[in-house]
Amino acid sequence: MSSEVRFTDFKSDKQPTWCPGCGDFGTMNGMMKALAETGNDPDNTFVVAGIGCSGKIGTYMHSYAIHGVHGRALPVGAGVKMANPDLEVMVAGGDGDGYSIGAGHFVHAVRRNVDMSYIVMDNRIYGLTKGQASPTSREDFETSTTPEGPQQPPVNPLALALASGATFIAQSFSSDALRHQEIVQQAIEHDGFGFVNVFSPCVTFNDVDTYDYFRDSLVDLADTDYDPTDREAAKEKVLDADKEYMGVLYQDENSVPYEETHGLDSSMAEIDHEGAPEGATDLVREFY
Amino acid sequence: MPADFNWAIGGEAGDGIDSTGKVFAQALSRAGRHVFTSKDFASRIRGGYTAYKVRTSTEKVRSVVDRLDVLVALTPRTIEENLDELHEGSIIIYDGERTTMADVEIPEGMIGLDVPLKSLAEDAGGAVMRNVVALGAACEATSFDIEHLDSSLKKHFGGKGQAIVDNNKQAARLGQEYVRDNYPDADLQYDLETTDNDYVLLNGDEAIGMGAIAAGCKYYAGYPITPATDVMTYLKGRIEQFGGHVVQAEDELAAINLALGAARAGARSMTATSGPGIDLMAETFGLVATSETPLVVVDVMRSGPSTGMPTKQEQGDLNMMLYGGHGEIPRFVLAPTTVEECFWKTVEAFNLAEKYQTPVYLAADLAMAVTEQTFEPDAFDMDAVEIDRGKVVDEESIADHQTESGGFKPHEITEDGVSPRAIPGTEGGAHMSTGLEHDEQGRRTEDTEMRVEQVDKRNRKIQTAREREDFSPREFGDPDSDNLVVSWGSNEGTLVEALEFLQEEDIDVRILSVPYLFPRPDLTEEFEAADDVVVVECNATGQFADVVEHDTLQRVKRVNKYNGVQFKADELADDIKRTLASGQEVEA
Numbered sequence: 119m120s121s122e123v124r125f126t127d128f129k130s131d132k133q134p135t136w137c138p139g140c141g142d143f144g145t146m147n148g149m150m151k152a153l154a155e156t157g158n159d160p161d162n163t164f165v166v167a168g169i170g171c172s173g174k175i176g177t178y179m180h181s182y183a184i185h186g187v188h189g190r191a192l193p194v195g196a197g198v199k200m201a202n203p204d205l206e207v208m209v210a211g212g213d214g215d216g217y218s219i220g221a222g223h224f225v226h227a228v229r230r231n232v233d234m235s236y237i238v239m240d241n242r243i244y245g246l247t248k249g250q251a252s253p254t255s256r257e258d259f260e261t262s263t264t265p266e267g268p269q270q271p272p273v274n275p276l277a278l279a280l281a282s283g284a285t286f287i288a289q290s291f292s293s294d295a296l297r298h299q300e301i302v303q304q305a306i307e308h309d310g311f312g313f314v315n316v317f318s319p320c321v322t323f324n325d326v327d328t329y330d331y332f333r334d335s336l337v338d339l340a341d342t343d344y345d346p347t348d349r350e351a352a353k354e355k356v357l358d359a360d361k362e363y364m365g366v367l368y369q370d371e372n373s374v375p376y377e378e379t380h381g382l383d384s385s386m387a388e389i390d391h392e393g394a395p396e397g398a399t400d401l402v403r404e405f406y
Numbered sequence: 407m408p409a410d411f412n413w414a415i416g417g418e419a420g421d422g423i424d425s426t427g428k429v430f431a432q433a434l435s436r437a438g439r440h441v442f443t444s445k446d447f448a449s450r451i452r453g454g455y456t457a458y459k460v461r462t463s464t465e466k467v468r469s470v471v472d473r474l475d476v477l478v479a480l481t482p483r484t485i486e487e488n489l490d491e492l493h494e495g496s497i498i499i500y501d502g503e504r505t506t507m508a509d510v511e512i513p514e515g516m517i518g519l520d521v522p523l524k525s526l527a528e529d530a531g532g533a534v535m536r537n538v539v540a541l542g543a544a545c546e547a548t549s550f551d552i553e554h555l556d557s558s559l560k561k562h563f564g565g566k567g568q569a570i571v572d573n574n575k576q577a578a579r580l581g582q583e584y585v586r587d588n589y590p591d592a593d594l595q596y597d598l599e600t601t602d603n604d605y606v607l608l609n610g611d612e613a614i615g616m617g618a619i620a621a622g623c624k625y626y627a628g629y630p631i632t633p634a635t636d637v638m639t640y641l642k643g644r645i646e647q648f649g650g651h652v653v654q655a656e657d658e659l660a661a662i663n664l665a666l667g668a669a670r671a672g673a674r675s676m677t678a679t680s681g682p683g684i685d686l687m688a689e690t691f692g693l694v695a696t697s698e699t700p701l702v703v704v705d706v707m708r709s710g711p712s713t714g715m716p717t718k719q720e721q722g723d724l725n726m727m728l729y730g731g732h733g734e735i736p737r738f739v740l741a742p743t744t745v746e747e748c749f750w751k752t753v754e755a756f757n758l759a760e761k762y763q764t765p766v767y768l769a770a771d772l773a774m775a776v777t778e779q780t781f782e783p784d785a786f787d788m789d790a791v792e793i794d795r796g797k798v799v800d801e802e803s804i805a806d807h808q809t810e811s812g813g814f815k816p817h818e819i820t821e822d823g824v825s826p827r828a829i830p831g832t833e834g835g836a837h838m839s840t841g842l843e844h845d846e847q848g849r850r851t852e853d854t855e856m857r858v859e860q861v862d863k864r865n866r867k868i869q870t871a872r873e874r875e876d877f878s879p880r881e882f883g884d885p886d887s888d889n890l891v892v893s894w895g896s897n898e899g900t901l902v903e904a905l906e907f908l909q910e911e912d913i914d915v916r917i918l919s920v921p922y923l924f925p926r927p928d929l930t931e932e933f934e935a936a937d938d939v940v941v942v943e944c945n946a947t948g949q950f951a952d953v954v955e956h957d958t959l960q961r962v963k964r965v966n967k968y969n970g971v972q973f974k975a976d977e978l979a980d981d982i983k984r985t986l987a988s989g990q991e992v993e994a
Contacts, residue, residue: 130838130849131811131813132849132850160836161830161831161832161833161834161835161836162830162831163836164670164671164830166667174850176838176840177838177840177849177850180836181836182670182830182831182835182836182837183836183837183838183839184666184667184670184697184838184839184840185838185839185840185841185842185850186663186666186690186693186841187663187689187690187692187693187841189659190659190660190663190690193627193655193659193660193661193663193664193667194663194664194666194667194670195667196653196664196667197625197627197653197663197664197665197666197667197668197669197670197671197675198667198668198670198671198830199667199671200625200651200653200664200667200668201624201625201651201667201668201669201671201672201673201675202671202672202673202830202831204831205671205830205831222656222657222659222660223656223659223660223663225656226655226656226660380651381646382651384649385671385672385673385831386624386625386649386650386651386668386671386672386673386674387671387672387673387829387830387831388672389622389624389674389793389795391622391793392792392793393788393789393790393791393792393793394619394620394621394622394788394789394791395619395620395622395648397647397648398616398619398620398648398788398791399788401616401619401620401644402606402616402783402786402788403606403783405606405607405608405612406435406436406604406605406606406607406783
């Protein structure tokens with residue numbers, strides 16, 4: 119199948135219920151194209167989706183997939199990949215799923231460096247619950263639950279990732295279809311945890327972080343002489359509060375994925391014995 | 407002279423109590439003696455005190471008793487804590503050169519063996535071996551052949567090199583000789599005879615880990631928690647030899663989700679924790695059931711709620727395992743009743759999980775999880791292990807479970823409730839799985855008819871299991887007795903020993919030990935046939951008693967213990983006798 123996979127093969131027959139104009143359409147298209155472009159097909163791909171508008175993505179894509187509980191998509195993805203390193207694992211979620219309820223897992227998924235990609239649809243708002251502040255909302259962003267704004271600084275996912283030992287950090291924009299696809303592809307091809315924060319605007323509940331805002335403010339690192347393998351330069355970039363960047367902010371070219379460190383090189387699905395495995399009796403003798 | 411012998415070593419946490427106790431238990435086991443150990447007596451004074459107690463006999467031993475024949479006391483408190491268990495003729499081994507032990511008074515009628523443990527250990531090569539000197543002294547005091555201790559020392563220290571083993575053997579000998587030379591006239595009446603029997607010594611956590619490997623489990627994710635950590639410690643370094651992997655997760659939320667991921671990828675997968683971790687896992691447990699994922703979740707119960715008493719016994723999580731989680735979650739709850747059964751129920755848990763594609767709780771409890779016991783090696787006969795993976799489809803059979811347009815149906819409505827399972831990588835099997843209500847293809851739905859069909863289908867799996875599986879209780883005692891005693895979990899061994907005490911008082915009882923808590927056997931007929939039903943469990947409210955009252959629509963009497971210590975046979979016999987005699991109805 120893989121020889122002639124088209125990106126539409128990754129599309130399910132369910133029509134998305136996202137609001138017209140939602141950034142998630144573009145985000146998902148780029149993911150499907152990147153998966154097809156990197157030689158994957160739905161039967162060897164496993165998508166893990168979180169909860170929230172973004173979490174619906176598993177339903178609209180066609181592959182092996184699970185739509186989990188809120189905030190726990192990353193450990194599920196890691197478990198899938200460890201148990202079968204032959205699968206292409208992609209985890210997708212939103213800023214609430216990844217940086218609020220799931221923030222603890224984010225740090226440890228970064229540290230673990232399992233070879234999978236993590237696509238976060240960051241719209242800086244809670245959309246599915248109709249417009250409350252998210253962990254990436256601006257300090258003065260007024261919502262029904264934060265009428266004066268959250269009055270606390272937003273989470274900086276890029277800096278958090280770098281501080282946690284990330285081997286691949288990127289940021290993209292859902293409406294820049296080509297660049298977005300390219301960046302997701304790089305994340306897939308990276309040997310380790312490929313993290314992409316995607317600006318995926320919410321047209322219904324966020325009138326600040328809009329398409330126009332990102333179009334006007336994003337600086338594409340590909341247009342500069344920035345070297346993403348330079349960790350010191352990356353530190354500066356991820357902490358730069360004055361600009362929004364697009365592109366790969368950091369990549370460790372010597373990244374060794376978890377599976378390699380731990381000698382995981384084949385699927386654990388098969389059990390080639392109908393009783394206890396060979397050598398199991400030695401386990402009993404050990405207790406003598 | 408008693409048929410069984412009771413020995414203990416006690417001191418402060420950090421004194422190496424557990425490892426010393428285990429070395430002695432292993433020596434007894436290698437000498438062909440049965441052993442039943444217990445750890446960490448409830449302190450009557452304050453925290454910090456810890457002890458390892460060994461009950462041994464040439465016959466099978468199944469519980470702890472309130473008697474100590476030989477005590478190695480590293481602190482004065484060790485003696486104070488055990489005054490009730492010590493008796494006339496008990497031997498207390500201590501180091502009078504230790505400042506805190508200099509003025510220690512040996513209670514009247516007992517024999518104090520003042521052995522310079524530290525000095526002798528230094529003579530043998532290092533003060534760190536002072537507990538081993540005490541073991542040598544204990545060998546002399548009990549006429550126990552020190553070569554068995556040598557053999558155990560070699561097993562425990564062999565990894566550290568021959569020199570360390572030799573030093574330890576020497577330390578033991580110095581202890582032995584010291585007692586021989588300095589207490590020639592002491593009335594040391596114990597004589598630990600040996601047999602040619604071949605036993606293995608292990609605890610429940612280890613049996614669960616070994617059961618998992620035997621069952622083909624390849625993936626374990628867990629977060630350290632007393633008393634479940636030994637499961638992970640056991641698997642680490644062993645499961646890899648069978649193609650598996652152990653992950654220490656960042657928390658229990660991650661642990662169950664990692665395990666879920668591996669299970670979705672097709673691996674036999676497991677996590678183990680204790681009460682606080684079970685609370686955290688409850689949300690994902692519902693997802694596991696709704697997405698119809700086979701997963702084994704072990705709860706090694708300890709005293710709760712909240713942090714409770716982390717190193718104490720309790721069977722307080724039954725309701726959590728039966729009902730925990732929002733919504734209605736089909737599940738299995740198995741409760742091994744012995745260390746041996748920890749192995750077999752783990753194997754069974756994996757088969758049930760895959761045959762019925764639903765999560766299985768394995769409910770173990772502290773009293774059997776962290777205490778070593780001896781068994782015939784045949785108790786863990788690997789040739790008797792069977793693996794049944796249920797309805798897994800391959801690339802050929804998958805066509806029978808697809809829609810006209812080729813969509814695979816992982817939640818196909820079937821007569822037995824079990825749907826086909828496609829392992830990722832199987833061509834034509836790509837599908838969505840979700841905690842949302844879904845149609846046969848796993849796609850989200852709120853269709854009222856499909857909702858009912860899917861709920862019924864998932865629940866039907868439990869009904870199918872009731873028809874196909876054998877969920878009988880284990881039976882002991884007099885089958886014709888009018889007195890029925892019902893128990894679950896690790897109380898079984900104590901109950902079997904309590905039978906003897908009851909017989910001495912001419913009380914006959916029939917014991918049903920229930921290893922299947924959901925689905926569970928229908929005990930209505932057994933209850934109707936009995937004049938009295940007593941339910942024994944280690945919790946305050948009688949959670950299992952409530953459940954069987956509900957099942958059988960009959961009132962039961964209750965024996966509950968929740969002070970953190972497991973039942974003892976004589977005490978339990980008394981409790982049962984008193985409860986049978988009382989006409990009192992329980993408070994409803």
